[in-house]
Amino acid sequence: MAKIGVFICHCGENIASKVDCTKLAAAIGEHPGVEVSVEYKYFCSDPGQESVKKAIRDNNLTGIVIAACSPRMHEATFRKACAEAGLNPYLCEIANIREQCSWVHTDKDMATEKAMDITRSMIEKVKRNNKLQPIEVPVTRRALVIGGGIAGIQAALDIANAGQEVVLVEREPSLGGHMAQLSETFPTLDCSQCIMTPRMVEAAQHPKIRLLTYAEVEHVDGYIGNFKVRIRMKSRYVDIDTCTGCGDCMTKCPVKKISNEFDCGLGKRTAIYTPFAQSVPNIPVIDKTSCIYFKNGKCKTCMKSCQINAINFDMKDEFIDLDVGAIIVATGFQVQNTAGYGEYGYGKYPDVITGLQFERLASASGPTAGKILRSSDGKVPETVVFIQCAGSRDPSKGVRYCSKICCMYTAKHAMLYSHKVHGGKTHIFYMDIRAAGKGYDEFTRRAIEEDDASYLRGRVSKVWEENGKLMVRGVDTLLGKPVVIEADMVVLATAMVPQPNAKEFAKIIGIAYDEYGYYNEAHLKLRPVESSTAGVFLAGACQSPKDIPDSVAQASASASKVLALFSKEKLEREPVVAATNEITCAGCWGCVLACPYNAIEKKDIFDRSGRLVKRVASVNPGLCQGCGTCVTFCRSNSIDLAGFTEKQIFAEVMGL
Amino acid sequence: MSEPFEPKIIAFVCTYCTYAGADLAGTSRLKYAPNVRIVRLPCTGRISPMFILKALQKGADGVLVSGCHPGDCHFTHGNYHARRRWMVFRSLLDFLGISPERVKFSWISAAEGGKFADLINSVTEDIRKLGPFDQYKELIKETETPATL
Numbered sequence: 084m085a086k087i088g089v090f091i092c093h094c095g096e097n098i099a100s101k102v103d104c105t106k107l108a109a110a111i112g113e114h115p116g117v118e119v120s121v122e123y124k125y126f127c128s129d130p131g132q133e134s135v136k137k138a139i140r141d142n143n144l145t146g147i148v149i150a151a152c153s154p155r156m157h158e159a160t161f162r163k164a165c166a167e168a169g170l171n172p173y174l175c176e177i178a179n180i181r182e183q184c185s186w187v188h189t190d191k192d193m194a195t196e197k198a199m200d201i202t203r204s205m206i207e208k209v210k211r212n213n214k215l216q217p218i219e220v221p222v223t224r225r226a227l228v229i230g231g232g233i234a235g236i237q238a239a240l241d242i243a244n245a246g247q248e249v250v251l252v253e254r255e256p257s258l259g260g261h262m263a264q265l266s267e268t269f270p271t272l273d274c275s276q277c278i279m280t281p282r283m284v285e286a287a288q289h290p291k292i293r294l295l296t297y298a299e300v301e302h303v304d305g306y307i308g309n310f311k312v313r314i315r316m317k318s319r320y321v322d323i324d325t326c327t328g329c330g331d332c333m334t335k336c337p338v339k340k341i342s343n344e345f346d347c348g349l350g351k352r353t354a355i356y357t358p359f360a361q362s363v364p365n366i367p368v369i370d371k372t373s374c375i376y377f378k379n380g381k382c383k384t385c386m387k388s389c390q391i392n393a394i395n396f397d398m399k400d401e402f403i404d405l406d407v408g409a410i411i412v413a414t415g416f417q418v419q420n421t422a423g424y425g426e427y428g429y430g431k432y433p434d435v436i437t438g439l440q441f442e443r444l445a446s447a448s449g450p451t452a453g454k455i456l457r458s459s460d461g462k463v464p465e466t467v468v469f470i471q472c473a474g475s476r477d478p479s480k481g482v483r484y485c486s487k488i489c490c491m492y493t494a495k496h497a498m499l500y501s502h503k504v505h506g507g508k509t510h511i512f513y514m515d516i517r518a519a520g521k522g523y524d525e526f527t528r529r530a531i532e533e534d535d536a537s538y539l540r541g542r543v544s545k546v547w548e549e550n551g552k553l554m555v556r557g558v559d560t561l562l563g564k565p566v567v568i569e570a571d572m573v574v575l576a577t578a579m580v581p582q583p584n585a586k587e588f589a590k591i592i593g594i595a596y597d598e599y600g601y602y603n604e605a606h607l608k609l610r611p612v613e614s615s616t617a618g619v620f621l622a623g624a625c626q627s628p629k630d631i632p633d634s635v636a637q638a639s640a641s642a643s644k645v646l647a648l649f650s651k652e653k654l655e656r657e658p659v660v661a662a663t664n665e666i667t668c669a670g671c672w673g674c675v676l677a678c679p680y681n682a683i684e685k686k687d688i689f690d691r692s693g694r695l696v697k698r699v700a701s702v703n704p705g706l707c708q709g710c711g712t713c714v715t716f717c718r719s720n721s722i723d724l725a726g727f728t729e730k731q732i733f734a735e736v737m738g739l
Numbered sequence: 740m741s742e743p744f745e746p747k748i749i750a751f752v753c754t755y756c757t758y759a760g761a762d763l764a765g766t767s768r769l770k771y772a773p774n775v776r777i778v779r780l781p782c783t784g785r786i787s788p789m790f791i792l793k794a795l796q797k798g799a800d801g802v803l804v805s806g807c808h809p810g811d812c813h814f815t816h817g818n819y820h821a822r823r824r825w826m827v828f829r830s831l832l833d834f835l836g837i838s839p840e841r842v843k844f845s846w847i848s849a850a851e852g853g854k855f856a857d858l859i860n861s862v863t864e865d866i867r868k869l870g871p872f873d874q875y876k877e878l879i880k881e882t883e884t885p886a887t888l
Contacts, residue, residue, distance in 0.1 A: 154779075733793055
């Protein structure tokens with residue numbers, strides 16, 4: 084038999100001035116199942132809470148309703164008081180008669196009547212509340228960071244420096260990502276390699292970081308605190324423990340004319356190669372598709388040249404299974420393919436290049452050792468035209484969003500060019516200059532005022548070749564006139580796009596993505612570094628276009644989230660989770676479709692002789708976030724949400 | 740006419756957006772009609788059409804369902820499920836001869852206390868114009884089985 088205690092708070096005059104609390108207490112005292120119905124000036128005060136505790140103990144109450152302020156205010160306070168009085172804290176409900184009654188109504192009779200309804204409704208609910216226990220989940224204190232660009236490195240270092248283990252996985256043969264490709268960085272013009280490579284070395288040598296390069300995440304299972312991850316170690320054909328990185332094999336390799344991906348096709352590499360000179364680890368890999376031995380079974384020149392026998396052509400892919408407690412996804416971006424922009428002539432004219440290619444030309448470690456030279460004839464260009472938004476903010480052929488970094492890097496390119504080629508002329512076609520950020524607007528002003536970049540507001544309609552020059556036809560909308568510029572080089576500020584396999588990869592990890600393939604945060608404003616899956620965090624440009632400062636900031640934020648998670652041995656979670664009734668579940672999997680968190684699995688039920696009886700839905704309480712969408716979806720009423728059960732809600736409605 | 744008809748309206752709201760918006764209306768001391776009773780749920784995705792029917796059966800003259808704006812759902816897409824359910828449910832109500840006007844759907848964020856107050860006032864006015872939900876009351880008379888728990 085229910086014995087409910089109802090405690091009506093005056094909240095000073097806040098409630099009592101509009102709700103007749105004495106009348107309310109008397110009426111509620113008559114309600115079936117109510118054992119105690121009392122009023123008091125401030126139940127949240129210490130004596131108020133003591134009186135609640137005493138009433139629970141003296142009357143052996145089976146549940147309490149606090150008719151007071153919003154549960155968002157003091158639910159935790161009164162649940163704690165319940166626990167202290169020996170009553171399960173989930174047998175406490177709050178009737179919100181302040182924010183949603185006394186503060187918003189003027190007529191005292193009407194407000195009192197409404198307060199009665201609200202309180203009765205909560206009494207009916209609490210009668211049907213179950214004792215719940217917080218869910219405890221153990222935590223494996225090891226983080227997986229996917230992606231070895233600046234975001235991944237930063238996150239890994241932050242976690243490792245706090246003393247926790249990190250596994251850093253990079254699919255390329257070296258750490259570095261896109262930042263290693265850049266020449267100088269805005270808005271300070273410091274050399275990218277100079278600030279990047281120490282970080283790479285630090286990550287590789289850190290005792291708490293296990294670095295896995297040339298490796299890919301194959302499979303992720305489990306839930307927050309308890310992920311099981313399978314990583315494929317792609318065969319390098321070079322023993323990573325033996326190799327000293329002397330580079331003899333690379334100088335001897337007969338295949339020398341492979342287009343170098345790191346230099347965006349502007350340079351050449353061998354079949355056994357490291358992506359760039361400062362690679363970390365400085366261990367080469369054999370590119371199986373170009374190697375002569377893998378093509379026709381003969382060569383092995385590299386093997387013969389290696390004095391310590393580090394090369395092994397029989398190497399196979401290996402798998403590593405890991406338990407990790409948290410995952411940071413920092414898989415980065417790609418540059419959009421400009422094939423759709425035939426009018427700009429990319430691919431047709433060798434001197435029409437992308438911004439990233441310009442970075443390689445300007446980089447001291449690049450194919451031209453930092454000299455700005457035309458790919459076609461090796462000459463120094465005298466006039467360079469930059470086309471901004473070559474893909475961004477173009478719903479018809481490119482992407483709808485702003486890639487955020489292009490205004491800044493184009494200004495930087497114009498500056499670098501004018502520093503390297505004195506007397507050279509730069510023209511920049513732009514739509515808007517978006518230079519929001521610390522020191523950013525000043526930077527673009529500097530490009531215009533000190534380095535004489537000429538900004539033309541308008542779009543380019545066509546680029547063609549005439550007498551060895553690239554003719555750029557565009558419009559200057561501020562003058563309202565078409566313009567044609569004779570250029571020696573055209574640089575396209577191409578859009579940032581997600582990795583081509585971003586969507587497939589999101590499915591492996593179990594996180595949500597947007598229409599483009601950028602990974603979705605749990606809340607754009609308030610939870611910007613958490614994915615919608617508990618225990619999986621985001622860093623860098625895999626979430627949205629970002630520059631280096633933003634990527635680093637987000638990486639550190641993610642790392643701090645991981646460290647907060649690792650600060651406890653066990654996670655305690657609100658027990659508001661769904662559970663299935665395995666007897667009535669028909670296995671229609673409607674709930675599986677409805678669940679935003681992939682928290683519902685298919686479970687096999689066997690009889691004693693091991694025969695499969697049926698397959699039913701089963702909720703993983705570690706993953707369930709307690710939204711209850713599955714409950715409403717279920718056709719056979721076989722799933723219910725603790726704390727908001729069907730019975731409770733129907734009773735609440737009937738109490739009104 | 741003696742007194743104006745005071746409709747009884749039951750609102751099903753999600754705790755993250757609309758319930759918080761209602762609290763904000765309270766802390767801002769905005770005044771609105773006292774006809775609405777709120778049932779708090781974790782997410783609009785939890786709202787079953789059966790709850791709405793139960794509310795009408797219990798004698799509500801109108802029902803309000805409100806949650807986070809599209810794209811803002813705390814649980815990523817519970818409100819989309821709710822919207823889809825509502826689209827289907829509305830035609831069912833129409834088929835049953837119940838005016839779909841009696842069941843309102845809206846989005847109120849945690850920051851929209853003013854919008855919440857306006858919504859409650861306009862819903863109350865709309866339902867007041869529709870009058871008491873007599874269809875149900877006649878049905879009760881016929882069957883003489885009032886809704887029980």
